[in-house]
Amino acid sequence: xxxxxxxxxxxxxxxxxxxxxxxxxxxxxxxxxxxxxxxxxxxxxxxxxxxxxxxxxxxxxxxxxxxxxxxxxxxxxxxxxxxxxxxxxxxxxxxxxxxxxxxxxxxxxxxxxxxxxxxxxxxxxxxxxxxxxxxxxxxx
Amino acid sequence: xxxxxxxxxxxxxxxxxxxxxxxxxxxxxxxxxxxxxxxxxxxxxxxxxxxxxxxxxxxxxxxxxxxxxxxxxxxxxxxxxxxxxxxxxxxxxxxxxxxxxxxxxxxxxxxxxxxxxxxxxxxxxxxxxxxxxxxxxxxx
Numbered sequence: 001x002x003x004x005x006x007x008x009x010x011x012x013x014x015x016x017x018x019x020x021x022x023x024x025x026x027x028x029x030x031x032x033x034x035x036x037x038x039x040x041x042x043x044x045x046x047x048x049x050x051x052x053x054x055x056x057x058x059x060x061x062x063x064x065x066x067x068x069x070x071x072x073x074x075x076x077x078x079x080x081x082x083x084x085x086x087x088x089x090x091x092x093x094x095x096x097x098x099x100x101x102x103x104x105x106x107x108x109x110x111x112x113x114x115x116x117x118x119x120x121x122x123x124x125x126x127x128x129x130x131x132x133x134x135x136x137x138x139x140x
Numbered sequence: 141x142x143x144x145x146x147x148x149x150x151x152x153x154x155x156x157x158x159x160x161x162x163x164x165x166x167x168x169x170x171x172x173x174x175x176x177x178x179x180x181x182x183x184x185x186x187x188x189x190x191x192x193x194x195x196x197x198x199x200x201x202x203x204x205x206x207x208x209x210x211x212x213x214x215x216x217x218x219x220x221x222x223x224x225x226x227x228x229x230x231x232x233x234x235x236x237x238x239x240x241x242x243x244x245x246x247x248x249x250x251x252x253x254x255x256x257x258x259x260x261x262x263x264x265x266x267x268x269x270x271x272x273x274x275x276x277x278x279x280x
Contacts, residue, residue: 008203010148013228021190029274044237048212051229058228061201061239063148072187072189082232085193088153088198088270089191096185097268099201101241105251126146128237 036117067098176257207238
């Protein structure tokens with residue numbers, strides 16, 4: 001089967017509402033001093049967040065809508081002193097399928113709105129999925 | 141903006157080649173006794189894996205192509221004794237955007253093929269993205 005025979009359509013389950021307005025102002029990672037932010041979940045999906053609780057650690061998967069999908073190598077952290085490296089060996093937002101992974105803490109829940117942080121994604125970033133960090137592993 | 145105004149198309153960057161042939165035989169998580177598996181990356185993306193090395197811990201994002209996208213609540217781990225819970229508070233493969241997250245170790249690299257494990261994804265599962273576990277955090 002050719003790799004090109006398949007494609008998949010994703011739809012946002014919600015959006016990021018943040019004081020971060022553009023990607024060039026955004027920290028590279030949440031741990032780089034990112035602010036807290038609200039995420040607004042589609043009201044039709046309210047049932048799907050039942051069980052998410054204050055103080056949980058969760059993983060957000062976002063679609064980094066301002067990314068360049070034709071980039072295969074980058075200078076890590078945008079620093080030209082760092083040798084070019086394949087995007088799959090970096091967290092560059094520029095990559096064939098520009099998904100972002102963000103581990104955040106749930107600070108507050110207000111209906112379909114979750115206050116979380118720290119989050120380096122910019123205002124308006126579509127959210128694709130939310131997953132719990134697994135209890136049996138520190139890693140997720 | 142309505143949530144329905146947006147949609148995004150993802151294309152596989154590769155596929156899982158595994159002895160696991162169907163989702164009902166697959167462990168729920170890699171840590172539940174999953175086998176090692178090969179992942180075959182699209183040869184046109186060879187540059188994008190430069191820098192991925194043997195013994196690295198990496199995160200695979202897969203598209204769980206046999207999932208049901210209209211499911212909002214599940215019994216965790218498929219056990220009816222567990223109360224129904226929103227899918228975003230579980231790792232259920234059934235969810236609006238059925239993406240899988242898998243942390244695996246790179247065991248061997250042979251051109252565009254990576255031997256990794258343990259991996260609970262079944263044979264033929266499309267791979268959407270590969271990210272490094274970040275050195276500054278045990279969590280990624």
